[in-house]
Amino acid sequence: MGSKTMQRSALREFLAGEAAGGIILMVVAVLAMVIANSPLSEAYFHFLHAETGPVLSNKLGPMTVHLWINDGLMAVFFLLVGLEMKREFVDGRLVTWQQRRLPFIAALGGMAAPALLFLSVTRSNPGLAQGWAIPAATDIAFAIGVMALLGSRVPTALKLFLMTVAIVDDMGAVVIIALAYTASIKGAALLAAAAILGAMMMLNRAGVRNLAPYLAGFVLLWFAVLTSGVHATIAGVLAAFTIPVIGSPGRPDASDSPLHRLEHILHPWSAFAIVPLFGFANAGISLTGTGLSTLVRPLPLGIAAGLFLGKQLGIFSSVWLSVRLGLAQRPRGSTWLQVYGLAVLCGIGFTMSLFIGMLAFATSPELIEEAKLGVILGSLLSGFLGFLILRVAGPAGDAVLTEAEIAREIAEDGDIAAIEDRRIS
Numbered sequence: 001m002g003s004k005t006m007q008r009s010a011l012r013e014f015l016a017g018e019a020a021g022g023i024i025l026m027v028v029a030v031l032a033m034v035i036a037n038s039p040l041s042e043a044y045f046h047f048l049h050a051e052t053g054p055v056l057s058n059k060l061g062p063m064t065v066h067l068w069i070n071d072g073l074m075a076v077f078f079l080l081v082g083l084e085m086k087r088e089f090v091d092g093r094l095v096t097w098q099q100r101r102l103p104f105i106a107a108l109g110g111m112a113a114p115a116l117l118f119l120s121v122t123r124s125n126p127g128l129a130q131g132w133a134i135p136a137a138t139d140i141a142f143a144i145g146v147m148a149l150l151g152s153r154v155p156t157a158l159k160l161f162l163m164t165v166a167i168v169d170d171m172g173a174v175v176i177i178a179l180a181y182t183a184s185i186k187g188a189a190l191l192a193a194a195a196i197l198g199a200m201m202m203l204n205r206a207g208v209r210n211l212a213p214y215l216a217g218f219v220l221l222w223f224a225v226l227t228s229g230v231h232a233t234i235a236g237v238l239a240a241f242t243i244p245v246i247g248s249p250g251r252p253d254a255s256d257s258p259l260h261r262l263e264h265i266l267h268p269w270s271a272f273a274i275v276p277l278f279g280f281a282n283a284g285i286s287l288t289g290t291g292l293s294t295l296v297r298p299l300p301l302g303i304a305a306g307l308f309l310g311k312q313l314g315i316f317s318s319v320w321l322s323v324r325l326g327l328a329q330r331p332r333g334s335t336w337l338q339v340y341g342l343a344v345l346c347g348i349g350f351t352m353s354l355f356i357g358m359l360a361f362a363t364s365p366e367l368i369e370e371a372k373l374g375v376i377l378g379s380l381l382s383g384f385l386g387f388l389i390l391r392v393a394g395p396a397g398d399a400v401l402t403e404a405e406i407a408r409e410i411a412e413d414g415d416i417a418a419i420e421d422r423r424i425s
Contacts, residue, residue: 021271022145028276029283029350029376036284048281056226069281071232073274074355075222078233080270081170082240083263088167091247102328103161106318107168110346111136113314114306121302128299131360133176134371135306135378137352140166141275143345146383150390155399156406157331158342165315165346173352174237178230181359189228193235196221200242209244209258217242231359275351282354285372295377299367303353303374308381311347316340333395333402341389347382349375
């Protein structure tokens with residue numbers, strides 16, 4: 001019997017990886033909370049803040065385990081985010097304006113409503129206003145992880161819609177981090193970063209497809225951005241935009257596309273190592289002395305309300321109005337109750353919200369801890385209610401037919417072929 005080369009769907013692989021990574025993130029977050037409130041808490045916090053490197057930035061001081069994770073490894077996570085953005089716009093589900101319309105509208109609504117709700121709750125405390133972006137983010141891994149627990153009860157179209165909304169959401173978060181949370185800039189370092197980025201773009205224009213020089217450039221760009229005063233993770237997104245991509249809309253991925261190869265290399269590391277490490281390093285909150293009075297303080301209450309109420313209001317109303325006005329169609333094979341469940345689930349803001357919270361209140365450890373409480377509370381409420389809604393929501397009348405159609409499309413179209421060659425060169 002002759003051998004047959006099996007081609008797995010990279011899209012299915014991506015969703016499965018995100019789901020597994022999301023479940024691991026849940027476990028790790030709970031583990032961090034348990035350790036932070038156990039006899040091991042002193043060792044946990046000592047390990048995170050142990051000095052493990054030189055002073056790379058006067059603003060940050062000596063490097064610690066915590067800084068290497070948040071400013072180093074997370075730059076690799078943002079590199080993957082940037083690759084996913086570019087892939088979606090060039091060779092994915094955001095190629096045309098028609099495809100972009102509903103995710104953009106939903107993401108904008110899902111960022112604006114939480115921010116406005118946060119500002120309304122914290123209006124009596126002007127010093128908290130800089131945290132407005134904390135509840136505006138969605139954690140795609142956590143949300144897809146919850147969906148994975150529901151199996152086939154969640155239509156594939158909803159999973160794809162969540163993915164595209166989260167990617168647009170990430171774009172907004174990157175812009176916010178770059179513009180709103182950059183206090184001071186060192187001109188020389190910024191010029192160096194611009195020169196490195198320009199050199200990487202020239203490599204692209206020259207047709208260089210070997211990934212090694214781009215990754216070397218990414219490391220140099222990271223260091224330059226770190227010392228410039230702009231948050232180092234922005235280097236990841238900027239570097240991603242220089243990676244060459246060979247578009248193949250309507251067909252499986254080109255196996256020699258550098259962007260697709262790098263995305264496949266990085267995704268397991270991000271899903272199973274980087275994001276869980278970030279969760280472990282940042283979800284550990286000591287609850288000593290924490291009571292109901294702490295949770296109803298303006299900052300944690302504003303964040304929790306923004307994530308739990310603002311996200312579902314902003315996303316669901318945006319989708320509903322878009323469909324009513326004829327601007328877009330409801331995700332195929334889904335009911336309005338399922339769409340609402342997805343909107344609630346988008347209130348899980350864990351990874352990006354924690355990240356933005358630490359940037360917003362970098363000089364106030366107490367406010368960072370309050371922000372973490374708000375993020376965890378809002379994310380838990382959103383995850384629990386979203387799970388319940390999607391669990392009880394019945395399927396659409398055309399669900400079976402639509403699932404078959406989408407499965408056929410995934411088997412035929414865009415970024416779906418497995419890339420077996422995962423070498424850097």
